[in-house]
Amino acid sequence: MLTKRIIPCLDVKDNRVVKGVHFLNLRDAGDPVELGARYSDEGADELVFLDITATIRSRKTIVELVEKVAENVFIPFTVGGGIQTVDQMDELLRSGAEKVSVNTAAVDNPNLLTEAAQRFGNQCVVLAIDARRSKENPGRWQVCVKAGSEPTDIDAVEWAVKAEKLGAGEILLTSMDADGTKTGYDNELNKAVTDAVNIPVIASGGAGKLDHLYDAIVDGGADAALFASITHFGNYTIRQIKEYLASRGIPVNL
Amino acid sequence: MIVVIDYNVGNVRSVCNAFRYISCDVKLSRERQDIKSAAGLVLPGVAAFGYAVSALGSLADLIKKLASAGKPLLGICVGYQMLFDQSAEFGSHAGLGLVSGSVLPIPTTQIVPHMGWNLVTLPEDMDLFAGLAREKHFYFAHSFYPDVTDTQAKIAYTDYGFDLPASVQKANIYGTQFHPEKSGKTGLKVLQNFAEICKKSN
Numbered sequence: 001m002l003t004k005r006i007i008p009c010l011d012v013k014d015n016r017v018v019k020g021v022h023f024l025n026l027r028d029a030g031d032p033v034e035l036g037a038r039y040s041d042e043g044a045d046e047l048v049f050l051d052i053t054a055t056i057r058s059r060k061t062i063v064e065l066v067e068k069v070a071e072n073v074f075i076p077f078t079v080g081g082g083i084q085t086v087d088q089m090d091e092l093l094r095s096g097a098e099k100v101s102v103n104t105a106a107v108d109n110p111n112l113l114t115e116a117a118q119r120f121g122n123q124c125v126v127l128a129i130d131a132r133r134s135k136e137n138p139g140r141w142q143v144c145v146k147a148g149s150e151p152t153d154i155d156a157v158e159w160a161v162k163a164e165k166l167g168a169g170e171i172l173l174t175s176m177d178a179d180g181t182k183t184g185y186d187n188e189l190n191k192a193v194t195d196a197v198n199i200p201v202i203a204s205g206g207a208g209k210l211d212h213l214y215d216a217i218v219d220g221g222a223d224a225a226l227f228a229s230i231t232h233f234g235n236y237t238i239r240q241i242k243e244y245l246a247s248r249g250i251p252v253n254l
Numbered sequence: 255m256i257v258v259i260d261y262n263v264g265n266v267r268s269v270c271n272a273f274r275y276i277s278c279d280v281k282l283s284r285e286r287q288d289i290k291s292a293a294g295l296v297l298p299g300v301a302a303f304g305y306a307v308s309a310l311g312s313l314a315d316l317i318k319k320l321a322s323a324g325k326p327l328l329g330i331c332v333g334y335q336m337l338f339d340q341s342a343e344f345g346s347h348a349g350l351g352l353v354s355g356s357v358l359p360i361p362t363t364q365i366v367p368h369m370g371w372n373l374v375t376l377p378e379d380m381d382l383f384a385g386l387a388r389e390k391h392f393y394f395a396h397s398f399y400p401d402v403t404d405t406q407a408k409i410a411y412t413d414y415g416f417d418l419p420a421s422v423q424k425a426n427i428y429g430t431q432f433h434p435e436k437s438g439k440t441g442l443k444v445l446q447n448f449a450e451i452c453k454k455s456n
Contacts, residue, residue, distance in 0.1 A: 001413060003371045003391065040438070045371055045393075071271050076393055076436045096267045098395065098436060118344060121302045121332065123367040123395040169367045169397070198362060200369050223370065253371040253391040 003253045004217050005045040005224035006241055007202060008231050010035060011052045012081075015061060018052070019228045020180055029232040032065055037072040039231070042238040044075060045253060048101070048172070048202075048226060051081030052147060058082070063095050070096020078126055078172075086115050093120060101126035101172055104145040107152060107159075110166055117167025122199075127168035131156035131189055132176045141175075141189050148176050157192045164197045171197065172226070175205040182208025182229060190220025202226050210236065210244040217250055256452055257292035259317070260284045261309045263301035269330065272435035276442055278449045286316060294452030295325060299332030303343040303357065303398065306332045318350050326426045326452045327352075328382075331396060334429035337422070338400045353424050354404035360397055364415045367397045372412045374420045374432070380408050382421065382428055382447050390440045392420065392432035399431060426455065 010017045010032050018026040051062045079092050080101030089100040106112050116125045130148045131141040141156035175186035185206045194201045200223035203216035207227035216222045230236050242252045258269050260282045273280035299306050321327040329337045336349045341357035360366045371391040376383040402419045410421040421430045434441035
């Protein structure tokens with residue numbers, strides 16, 4: 001049986017791992033290569049690196065970072081942030097990333113997902129969705145782009161369904177409302193998306209305690225739970241997380 | 255020297271990194287001379303099947319010839335799928351035909367891609383799994399799988415709602431649907447075992 005995945009997320013800015021609240025107020029959490037290697041050794045199932053500056057200058061930096069990470073990390077890792085073309089994806093995959101994630105560029109040009117899937121296979125193509133609960137309609141979520149700074153009129157669930165058809169192989173679903181709050185994932189959002197698509201969904205945003213991860217998997221239907229603060233700052237180890245989930249009957253790779 | 259075949263698809267560097275990490279002599283190359291003189295060949299692959307086959311181009315015949323003559327060959331992921339006769343991914347494409355079988359889409363009764371760590375039952379008589387427990391988790395990321403019809407192939411299965419062939423061995427030809435280079439310490443052991451196989455065969 002396929003196990004549920006436990007995924008630390010490393011937001012990278014100026015070659016450092018940072019973590020904020022609601023995408024703001026960033027706090028330093030260490031060196032990305034060291035932290036990545038530590039998580040790989042500790043038994044994390046996968047890693048996600050997000051270049052949160054995503055400028056032209058940082059493009060080169062992130063490729064170099066991916067190369068260094070790949071020399072030390074023997075678990076799969078995804079790289080995202082500012083990727084706009086299949087050639088950029090190719091460069092990152094060739095540098096050692098297993099998957100690439102796109103957000104804004106796919107909203108601007110949905111065909112990018114298809115081009116990428118046809119070239120690399122859809123298992124390499126992760127669609128990142130930053131979703132914010134609609135103020136007018138609390139049962140819906142709107143897609144935000146440009147690192148969460150720009151809301152769109154696109155419905156998050158509809159976008160997920162469309163992206164699957166276009167070629168996305170996985171959805172990295174971040175609740176902007178929950179991100180950094182440590183009060184739990186938005187499992188209504190997770191459930192709405194996991195019910196609507198047939199590709200794996202990574203729940204993201206809001207992990208603060210171990211039962212939050214359990215809830216994302218059981219109530220949210222997520223295939224993987226992503227988090228940052230709870231392990232970056234030493235509150236929990238990967239092993240503690242997995243042992244906890246296993247004790248509650250969740251299949252994990254221990 | 256193990257040669258990882260460089261044919262312009264993703265993930266080639268990770269495979270080399272993993273061999274280097276276990277202190278194994280490895281070279282990434284698409285030069286025919288390197289390929290001919292290698293102790294063993296690795297055909298990696300993060301790509302769509304059709305793209306991979308056309309990117310491999312004329313090297314396909316060379317690899318086929320060397321593998322048929324006994325040189326150890328390890329196909330990984332799409333490289334594994336390419337060992338078989340044909341694939342139905344984005345059209346119909348011929349593979350290397352070294353192991354009989356067809357590459358088919360994973361039934362959509364399952365979540366597709368099959369992505370993550372799954373438990374593989376490891377038969378004792380498969381050389382890649384020497385020294386490992388009889389069941390281990392490996393990392394998978396794929397949407398197609400080979401339906402193996404070759405009676406000479408040994409097969410290790412994983413359960414994904416059906417018995418999915420996770421690895422095959424047919425004489426000197428080896429393949430893994432999972433990514434040993436991304437399967438932590440267990441995966442590194444599989445690559446170590448392949449390196450041993452290459453040493454013994456030379």
